[in-house]
Amino acid sequence: MFLVIGLGNPGIEYQFTPHNAGFLAIDRMADDFGVQVVNRRCRAVTATIRMAGREVVLAKPETYMNLSGISVEALVREFEVDPESRRLIVLYDELALPLGSLRVRTGGSSGGHNGAKSINGALRTEEWSRIRIGVGPQPGELSGRRGKDYLLTPMRKADLAELDSVLDKAARAVEMIVSQDIKAAMNEFNRREQNGPAADE
DSSP: OEEEEEOOOOSGGGTTSGGGHHHHHHHHHHHHTTOOOOEEETTEEEEEEEETTEEEEEEEESSOGGGHHHHHHHHHHHTTOOGGGTOEEEEEEEEEEETTOEEEESOOOOTTOHHHHHHHHHHTOSOOEEEEEEEEOOTTSSTTOOHHHHHTSOOOHHHHHHHHHHHHHHHHHHHHHHHTOHHHHHHHHSOOOTTSOOTTO
8 A cells, every 4th residue: 555645735726836736746646547536534635546556545635735744644544554664655846946857755854845844743754755846936937026925826837838747757756666666766767967956956
């Protein structure tokens, strides 16, 4: 059993904002497997799929981003998944990574992300697997705006198109973790980009 959780904010007004990249990744996987994420449990909506011969629960917490840990902790207990077993995978947006990029990690600090911070507190550990989806703005795009304002503003069509390709990458990364292991996914998706930052930056 794998538990794959995407973070975001419920509500149509937040659907296509950068902060909802985790929700969008779950929706992409659900679409790929022909299911709807509608079953309510543990203050989340869920769906169950078979991926690489394994049972995988897809989930989107409905607690709003800053309280994600409440739902994640309940889901971990409900499905009896050890957070440090690499069978919990959380997907969320990362402002510090450029739009279109993706990083797979086995643990670490929240990096200022309130959803990750909430999960660290609720699970009492930072050693849970995560896929960080880059949503960083184009140079100069913030132009005095706070990061929070940018994250909660609907994305432009061009940015959504850029995000679309990384959602496919995120789905492939999850499938690689399930079918092989997280090290394989890190090797595949964290390779140093040409003239870009190192994989763990």
